[in-house]
Amino acid sequence: MLDESYREFAEHGYHQASINRIVGRLDIAKGSLFQYFGSKEGLFAHLFQRAVDEIKAPLRAIRDGQTGEPFPQRLKRVFAASSAFALAHPFLWGIYRRMLTQEDFPLRATLLSQVRAETLTFFRELIELGQNQDSVRADLDPATAAFVIEATLDRALTAQLSPVLDAGLGLASDPQTRQARLDALAEALCLGFSVCPTVHPAPSTAKGDANA
Amino acid sequence: MLDESYREFAEHGYHQASINRIVGRLDIAKGSLFQYFGSKEGLFAHLFQRAVDEIKAPLRAIRDGQTGEPFPQRLKRVFAASSAFALAHPFLWGIYRRMLTQEDFPLRATLLSQVRAETLTFFRELIELGQNQDSVRADLDPATAAFVIEATLDRALTAQLSPVLDAGLGLASDPQTRQARLDALAEALCLGFSVCPTVHPAPSTAKGDANA
DNA sequence: CATAGGAATGACCACCCGGTCACTTGTCCG
DNA sequence: CGGACAAGTGACCGGGTGGTCATTCCTATG
Numbered sequence: 108m109l110d111e112s113y114r115e116f117a118e119h120g121y122h123q124a125s126i127n128r129i130v131g132r133l134d135i136a137k138g139s140l141f142q143y144f145g146s147k148e149g150l151f152a153h154l155f156q157r158a159v160d161e162i163k164a165p166l167r168a169i170r171d172g173q174t175g176e177p178f179p180q181r182l183k184r185v186f187a188a189s190s191a192f193a194l195a196h197p198f199l200w201g202i203y204r205r206m207l208t209q210e211d212f213p214l215r216a217t218l219l220s221q222v223r224a225e226t227l228t229f230f231r232e233l234i235e236l237g238q239n240q241d242s243v244r245a246d247l248d249p250a251t252a253a254f255v256i257e258a259t260l261d262r263a264l265t266a267q268l269s270p271v272l273d274a275g276l277g278l279a280s281d282p283q284t285r286q287a288r289l290d291a292l293a294e295a296l297c298l299g300f301s302v303c304p305t306v307h308p309a310p311s312t313a314k315g316d317a318n319a
Numbered sequence: 320m321l322d323e324s325y326r327e328f329a330e331h332g333y334h335q336a337s338i339n340r341i342v343g344r345l346d347i348a349k350g351s352l353f354q355y356f357g358s359k360e361g362l363f364a365h366l367f368q369r370a371v372d373e374i375k376a377p378l379r380a381i382r383d384g385q386t387g388e389p390f391p392q393r394l395k396r397v398f399a400a401s402s403a404f405a406l407a408h409p410f411l412w413g414i415y416r417r418m419l420t421q422e423d424f425p426l427r428a429t430l431l432s433q434v435r436a437e438t439l440t441f442f443r444e445l446i447e448l449g450q451n452q453d454s455v456r457a458d459l460d461p462a463t464a465a466f467v468i469e470a471t472l473d474r475a476l477t478a479q480l481s482p483v484l485d486a487g488l489g490l491a492s493d494p495q496t497r498q499a500r501l502d503a504l505a506e507a508l509c510l511g512f513s514v515c516p517t518v519h520p521a522p523s524t525a526k527g528d529a530n531a
Numbered sequence: 532c533a534t535a536g537g538a539a540t541g542a543c544c545a546c547c548c549g550g551t552c553a554c555t556t557g558t559c560c561g
Numbered sequence: 562c563g564g565a566c567a568a569g570t571g572a573c574c575g576g577g578t579g580g581t582c583a584t585t586c587c588t589a590t591g
């Protein structure tokens with residue numbers, strides 16, 4: 108029952124989701140569903156809370172494991188894990204994405220600010236940890252950098268589930284390509300965050316005045 | 320008539336938009352509207368095409384003006400101009416944002432891929448131009464960087480119109496703060512793109528092995 | 532077995548939707 | 562003025578919506 112409702116909301120958003128379709132697929136009476144959840148909004152609220160609880164564990168696992176690694180490696184791991192999570196829970200991800208843009212999504216303000224605050228804090232802590240390890244430059248504002256990272260990751264996850272948005276980058280294609288593209292994004296971000304000289308050979312001319 | 324329909328779609332998205340409300344506000348008969356546009360989808364397609372045409376001019380003006388400036392300045396100008404445009408056309412921006420996440424938005428694939436391709440090309444060209452000027456490091460992949468920039472800008476524009484998403488960054492508050500935050504975002508991006516030594520003094524300790 | 536009480540049911544409600552079309556109205560020309 | 566023809570109208574249609582509630586069914590207990 109929860110699974111089927113979850114799928115309906117994720118596939119159609121809130122307003123386009125149909126209680127009739129849900130009970131039709133489940134082959135139960137409409138009255139039963141309303142007896143449990145009271146209203147469409149009640150059903151949705153219940154589902155969302157469950158989903159939020161479900162997403163917390165993997166996020167924490169990423170943050171608390173392998174704390175010794177330098178920042179770029181950790182960021183890549185975060186990107187990879189998030190990508191895997193979004194692919195494994197496309198419906199949940201779809202709901203979240205919809206809520207971001209749909210002003211009249213019920214409970215939007217409450218639910219969103221809760222999730223967003225947690226996400227940005229997660230990245231800010233990751234960055235500050237990197238700064239303490241000297242793998243992130245100290246003059247970088249953690250909040251600003253967290254914003255950029257979150258925006259990039261969000262777009263990447265959206266792109267990998269929606270070929271229209273991929274725009275030739277390859278996130279929506281096979282796993283190997285996706286992995287490579289995600290790593291490239293993480294690296295491009297790290298370029299700006301790292302204490303200056305990046306490991307890459309910088310193959311072209313040496314026009315820059317102080318490279319390596 | 321067009322203005323009122325535009326507003327309706329932007330405020331409610333496609334499916335939640337109501338023809339009845341539009342004709343009600345305009346105080347005209349429903350039949351008239353259908354005589355002109357044939358269907359709801361026809362009306363929307365017409366509106367969208369008009370909006371796309373409208374957006375092209377300012378974008379081109381940004382790209383083709385001040386070509387001599389170094390990349391970071393140009394990027395800041397692009398951010399500022401885009402921010403102003405989104406604030407001036409919140410409805411249009413709302414439609415675009417909705418279309419990004421709503422799978423069943425009619426004509427989504429056609430319209431979106433058209434817009435996205437143009438946007439990403441715009442940024443790629445901006446970066447390549449920066450590389451030719453030596454104000455962007457040569458080993459940066461233009462497509463990847465364009466992706467990151469576009470993602471960040473998109474999130475920033477969303478945040479400035481939706482306080483819930485601002486997450487304490489200050490994009491949704493007064494113009495001065497917003498301007499400063501946009502500049503900070505652009506700078507954070509440029510850190511990674513610039514040929515290495517950034518102008519900023521890097522105030523803290525000199526633990527990094529080769530800073531400045 | 533009888534029965535009490537909660538759980539399940541689905542016909543039904545009022546409402547709203549996009550879309551139609553027979554009809555009225557307005558306009559312009561001979 | 563009269564007629565032709567386009568423009569404008571709004572009652573109406575079939576269908577879908579979230580939600581209700583009198584009724585039936587099931588089960589658990591005495």
